[in-house]
Amino acid sequence: MFLDILHYWVDVRFVLLSFAGAVAGLFVGSIPGLSVSMATALLVSITYTWAPTDALATIMGVYVVGVFSGAISAILINIPGAPSSVVTTIDGYPMAQKGEAYKALKYATIYSFIGSIFGLVALALLAKPLTSIALKFQPMDYFLLALFGLAAVGGLTSRSFSKGLVSALIGIFLSLIGLDPVVGSPRLTFGIQNLKAGIAIVPALVGLFGFAEVLTVVAEGEQSGTVEKFVKQTVKTKDVLKEFWRSMYYCVIGTFVGALPGAGGPVASFLAYGEAKRIVKNPSRPFGEGAYEGIVASETANNALIGGALMPMLTLAVPGDAVTAIMLSVFYVHGLQPGPNFLKTNPESFSTILASGFLACFFLLFLGLLLAPRLSKVITIPKKYMIPIVTLLCVIGSFATNKRLFDVALMFFFGIMGFILRRNGYSIAPITLGLVLGGMMDSNFRRAISLASTSSSPIITLFGRPITIVLLIFTIFTIVINMPAFKTWRLKKDK
Amino acid sequence: MKKGFVFILLCIILVVFTAGSFAEVYPTKSLTLVVPYGAGGTTDLVGRQFGAALSKILGVSVVIENQPGASGYIGCQAVLDSAKDGSIALFAADSLGTQRVMGISELSYDDFTPIIAVANDPKVIVVSKDSPYNTIEDLLAAIKAEPNRIQMSYTGPGGSGHVQALIMSQFGYSPALTAYASGAECIVAVMSGQVVFTNSNHSTVSTYIESGDLKLLAVCANERMPQYPNTPALVEHMPGSEELLEIPYTPLSFLVANDVPSNVKELLRNAALEAVKDEAFNDYMDKNRIEKLYEKYVTIDEIKKFYSEWESTVSWLLFDSGAAAFSPEQFNIPRIDQ
């Protein structure tokens, strides 16, 4: 296999296509509203007539670099380019405001690279065993995993645990709008036909972050958030690499979450961020105020997810996230059938994916390091020139994903909501997580109940397996230590 | 200098505006084919193959646009909302016929004119390789012995898997149903032992049957499939179900809005009839053992008759089982006697 990969690397055409994909990925990822899944969907149509190798080279380039470049807009303008880089805004934007945009981008680049490499190595070596572990996850476990993620997140983005939970609850509520996945009837649509399709993540994200930011600038005048000093820094790679060992832990989280079908990028980065907050005892700054440790966690995890997400797609034909769902149709279109025997019967396609994936990692590193110093100057552009363009991108980005004008209305609505929430000290990152996880919690919970209700011993079916027990303990533990009552009790004890 | 620049810009705007307004002969630039489901499903894949074949005949590119949501409602409505010049068409599956009784929307097949019925993906019953059931008799006997105990995964109410389960119930075999988000997830549920069996589209499970991860017990049809001569058709063990199993339950068809000019419909119909003769398209259909509906329902009248029969059978099945929100009677869907 290794020789096969090397063989691809000396193929000029292959390298060029992969590079073209990488540049396209950088472009779509960093522009708010243009998502990697949209770009891949488009590539399916374009690469339809190409050879499978060429198509895969391009698409892997878009995928790997696109996931990384979501961090660029997250750091520079506080608008995540993709759901998976929501967490990056928490520490990335404060860093940029303090004049450290370059430093933030460099951390993001290097750890995205490390994460991607880790995920792909895991894909090459562990695809089969990891998928079989993922297969052991049953509906109840998915529910608990989602609950765990939400419980962890409530405490980490807001100063007030309750306010964080309010945001998360708003997100879950939004995710329940639309057709009910089990009974198939419309729910919480309040008579609005267009709501029956549910609330798509892109308009919500673009509105909550992008348009809310526009309104903030409008409200506070031009001075808001402008960076007075632009420090020309030198960031030593040696210093950056000090986080390496911790990042391995985030890599494991990212890759494993990827291997679980349906969880996806935001979950991986939120979980890693939660863990970072737990294991980093003395962050460079408090988390949420510009700690590079936060960027490391989120960027490593969401890029490590790539390798993980490809595993169930290749071995089970079940996509791990939105992008792999579309990649799946690329395979079908080219007559390749992912499935249990895919790695055995199509070793050459597997090497193609790995070869282009690794290539894309290096392009990521190259493009990231090349552009970081130049891009970091973006924040010095006066807001009055930035804002109109951002607004237009919000409008068209929310429209383009599903080609629905209604999504533009949703985007405006979310923008106003995000603006009001932000002004009152509610962080908006948990909303996105709630939105991503809510549907998963609801359907898996009812699925679990449905399965248990017909078995002879419902309680054992629900909670009787080791994975479930472990997850249950973790979840309860997280909720308890985050409860305000517990916190005050501990404070008193410490005194 | 500045004035010159502004002038150039104005010119650009003028050009952009006027470019669109010149009317041309149909088909002008491209044909957009809306697939009202996500990328990667059977409808999407067959739609893409069909679109490619169609584009060769029409001489313009056929752009596939996935507009998933609300059991296909969003995409179907988008087609009705767009210009009625024939530049946008629909490639839909079965869910259009059950929208009304399920209470999702007011849309039905009546809102569209069929151009051609394209494909039907046969349904098969599969169990995990570790399953104690080795034949369809074993499974059916177990279901009969313990009604509503044997778990089956399906893709949600109103979907083809659901309808098949309802047919089985009619003959005294009621499985316990649990809904999953997609056909692929239903299969994972079987492999990971969450449920005992599922009723899946053949093209989604063929690789698992080959690899031995799944055991194929029966084909939900009246005839055995040529590549599995030893696998019984469901009708062999459910006598009397011929008429119900006769109907294709995932009919994929190519439709346009009713208001599209008739000359455009004609042109599309002729192009579609040529497109299904395309070699690559036929290779794909044969390789994946997809039933060619255009051979079964040749004329437009036949297609329309098939739709109304399909709608009636499925709507009443859903309503009688309590899954539907509204009675088919409300929409003047007659009950066809079996």
Add this chain to the structure above:
Amino acid sequence: MHNLIKNKNIKQSIFIFSLGLALGIYSLVNHYTSRVKSPWIMSPYLFPLLIACFTILVSISLFYEAKQEINVDSTEKVSENNNQNIEINLKETAKDKVNYKNVFLVIILSIVYYIFMPIISFIPASILYIAILMIIIGAKKLLSIGLISIVSTLIIYFVFSTLLSVRLP
């Protein structure tokens, strides 16, 4: 007591409480009037009801958090003439700068834009929208307003409709 109601966080907790209550009632009503009957454990409104319960719990916890803060403040600031928290004062002065009139204008503008986009098509609507937006933000030079609104709209139009084949209104 008067202070209690005046506090922003207290007001919010009461607002959130009523939202939770409303959602709870909505879910109950919809569950019992649903056309497709299903037991509670399988009902589509199970989760909305759970969320309503959680929202009510969280709003109560928010209420106590806010009350505790007020208590802490009033004990700390007894010596001062002004009973108000300095922090709150600071926030208030920062708030003075906030221009809600402009926010309101932008929201109205966006609604008008949304209504007119399908009628007068994407390009002219967007050019006007952007130009007015820039004037609201405080751009003065007419040339730069014109240039940015026209050029950015055209570039974005080109990228999306030509390169990404998105059908724009």
